Every structure is written in structure tokens, then in C-alpha cells.
Amino acid sequence: MTGLGARLREARVAKGYTLDDLQGMTKIQKRYLSGIENEDYSMMPGAFYIRAFIKQYAEAVDLDADEMLTLYKEESGSVPEPEHETVTPPPLQRSGGLKSNSRLKEVMPKVIVALFIVMIIVIVYILFREKAAEAPLEKDDSGQNVPAVIEQPSEKPDEEPVKDEDKPADKPADENEADEQPADEETASGQMEFLSVSGETSTFKLTDGEQLKLVIKTSGDSWISVTDQTGTERMPQPGGRIMTTGESVEIDAADASSLRIRVGRTNSTEITVNGQPVEYQNDHLTQNIIIQKP
Numbered sequence: 001m002t003g004l005g006a007r008l009r010e011a012r013v014a015k016g017y018t019l020d021d022l023q024g025m026t027k028i029q030k031r032y033l034s035g036i037e038n039e040d041y042s043m044m045p046g047a048f049y050i051r052a053f054i055k056q057y058a059e060a061v062d063l064d065a066d067e068m069l070t071l072y073k074e075e076s077g078s079v080p081e082p083e084h085e086t087v088t089p090p091p092l093q094r095s096g097g098l099k100s101n102s103r104l105k106e107v108m109p110k111v112i113v114a115l116f117i118v119m120i121i122v123i124v125y126i127l128f129r130e131k132a133a134e135a136p137l138e139k140d141d142s143g144q145n146v147p148a149v150i151e152q153p154s155e156k157p158d159e160e161p162v163k164d165e166d167k168p169a170d171k172p173a174d175e176n177e178a179d180e181q182p183a184d185e186e187t188a189s190g191q192m193e194f195l196s197v198s199g200e201t202s203t204f205k206l207t208d209g210e211q212l213k214l215v216i217k218t219s220g221d222s223w224i225s226v227t228d229q230t231g232t233e234r235m236p237q238p239g240g241r242i243m244t245t246g247e248s249v250e251i252d253a254a255d256a257s258s259l260r261i262r263v264g265r266t267n268s269t270e271i272t273v274n275g276q277p278v279e280y281q282n283d284h285l286t287q288n289i290i291i292q293k294p
Contacts, residue, residue, distance in 0.1 A: 004054075004071045005039040011061035012037075015286050016200070016262070025223055025242060025264070026056045033057065039075070062285065192276050201288040202281040206274070212293060214251040214259065215272045218243040223264025228256040243269075261289040 012022060023030045032053055035043055044050045054072055058065040195203040206212070214234075216224055225240025227233055234251050235241060240262065243249065253259055263269050266287050271278040273291055280287060 004068060004075055005037045007063065007071075008054075008057055008061065008068065009037045011058075011063050015061050016288070017061070021223065021240070022057070022060060024240070025060050026053075028053050028056060041076075192273060192278070194281065195292075197281040200282070200284045200286060201290065203290045203292065204273075204278065205292045206294060208294060210254060210293075211274055212253045212256060212259070212291070213274055214253060214261070214291075215248065216243065216251075216261075217248045217270045218245060218268055219270070220245050220265060220268030222269045223262070224249070224269070225262040226251055226253075227260050227262075228253060229258045234259070257293050259291045261291070263287050263289065 012019075017025075019030050019033050022028075022033055026033075031043060035041060036050075036053060036057055041050050044053070051069055051072070054068055055065040058068040191207045193205045193207050195205050197203070214226065216226075218224075222243055223240065224235065224243050225233065226235050233240060234253055234256070236249065242264070245268075261271065263271070264286055266280050266285060271289065278289060278291075280289075
């Protein structure tokens with residue numbers, strides 16, 4: 001194996017990524033990623049895709065993409081090719097069949113739109129019928145059904161106005177606020193205590209409380225994986241995934257004794273545990289956060 005594949009593989013291992021992780025981050029098939037690491041490009045669809053895949057791989061593991069492409073050109077002896085490869089179309093055969101396919105492609109969007117409009121009309125009609133059926137009917141003097149009218153009770157004319165001295169005294173502002181506050185309002189459970197940091201891994205401990213509620217918010221795309229002490233994935237999608245910009249995930253792990261959170265990009269990921277923000281203890285872009293319960 002020459003330098004390019006080895007450097008990419010070492011960077012991936014240093015980040016703690018598997019080929020499956022990298023496939024999810026770059027959307028490149030695992031067999032192509034393995035081929036790049038082994039410098040076996042025989043299964044690649046073309047030179048343009050080889051360069052594109054190498055560039056995406058390098059950026060995902062925080063290596064200089066231009067440097068990796070230069071190394072690929074030096075080792076493979078390839079020369080720069082235009083961004084768009086010119087492909088000579090094969091001779092046209094069976095023109096009748098091609099025309100039919102072309103017409104079908106033109107008609108299909110119109111058919112789909114028409115079906116969508118018909119479906120909306122049917123739904124509106126059904127909702128209208130249900131609302132009309134729910135309206136109560138009563139018979140007038142002529143025996144015809146008419147919508148029932150519910151009269152609002154009017155104030156009695158002989159009721160005396162309430163005097164100011166008879167009105168209940170206003171409660172102080174502090175008492176009103178106390179009454180309005182829900183009795184079962186949730187409060188933060190347990191305090192976060194920082195224990196240690198080693199490389200990309202920081203360890204925290206909850207000093208008290210049984211609750212363990214994790215909230216993850218992203219301001220940019222970031223790879224996230226949350227596993228408990230048994231290695232079971234707690235993210236909504238098994239195996240971890242990329243959370244997109246503006247996405248938020250809430251995980252209730254009260255039954256777990258510890259959690260390990262793998263964060264692909266700390267600069268775009270915010271983590272809170274039981275309502276308390278978790279502060280990153282180093283400047284690594286990719287980090288592991290371990291939360292332990294008492």
C-alpha cells in the first residue's frame with residue numbers, strides 16, 4: 001500500500017470512524033471507500049469520481065484535500081482531466097421505443113399533478129360532509145329541518161351590580177405568580193461534575209438524581225451517536241446518524257447507568273443534560289462525552 005491510502009486510513013482510525021460511519025457522513029459506498037484505502041480503483045466508475053471521492057474522504061477526516069489529490073496524481077501518474085468528461089453517445093437504435101419513453105416522461109409529471117389535485121378535492125369534500133353531518137338540526141313550524149341555534153344566556157335585568165367593597169381583594173403580585181406556577185413543574189435533576197479528559201474523551205458524573213434526559217441541538221450538520229453502558233444505540237435511528245442544521249433530538253435515558261455521546265462537529269453541536277449545558281473540555285472538532293450516573 002502506498003502513502004495515500006495509508007494516510008487516509010490512519011486519519012479515519014484516529015477520528016474513531018468506521019467505514020460504515022464514513023459511508024453515512026460522505027454518502028459514498030463502503031466498497032469505494034475501502035478501494036481508496038487499498039488504492040484499488042478498478043471498481044470506480046471513472047477518474048472524475050475517483051478524485052471526487054478522495055476529496056470528500058479527506059475533508060471528512062480533516063485532511064488537506066488538495067494535498068491528497070496531488071499525492072494521488074503523483075502515485076497514479078494520472079494527468080488532470082476536465083471537470084466534465086465528454087461522453088460520446090452510442091448510435092441511436094429503435095427510435096420508436098425511445099420516442100415512446102420520451103413521451104411517457106413528459107406525460108408522467110402532468111398525471112402525477114392531476115392525481116394530487118383530485119386527491120385534495122376528495123379530502124376537502126369528505127371533511128365538508130363530516131362537518132355538515134355534525135351540525136345539529138331542529139324542525140321549524142313548517143316541519144323542515146333547520147340548523148339549531150344555541151342562545152347565549154343574557155344577564156338578568158334585576159341583578160344588582162357588584163359593589164367595589166364586595167369584590168374579593170386583589171392578591172399580591174407574588175401570590176398570583178405563585179398560584180400560576182404549575183405545582184408539578186420539572187426542575188433540573190442532579191448536578192454535573194467534570195471528572196477527567198483524555199484526548200478526545202471527556203467524562204462527567206451526575207452527583208445526584210435518577211433522571212437522565214439528554215437534548216442535542218445542531219446549528220450545522222454533525223455526526224451524532226449515543227450509546228449506553230451495554231453499547232445499545234439510543235438515537236432514534238440505529239447506528240447513529242448525521243443530524244442536519246436546526247435539528248433537535250431529545251433522549252430519555254433514565255434507565256441507563258451511563259451514556260457515551262460521539263460528536264462529529266463540536267462547533268455546531270449543543271448538548272444539555274437535565275437542562276444543564278455540557279461544556280467541551282478541549283478544542284478537538286470530534287469528541288466523546290461520557291455521562292455517568294451515581
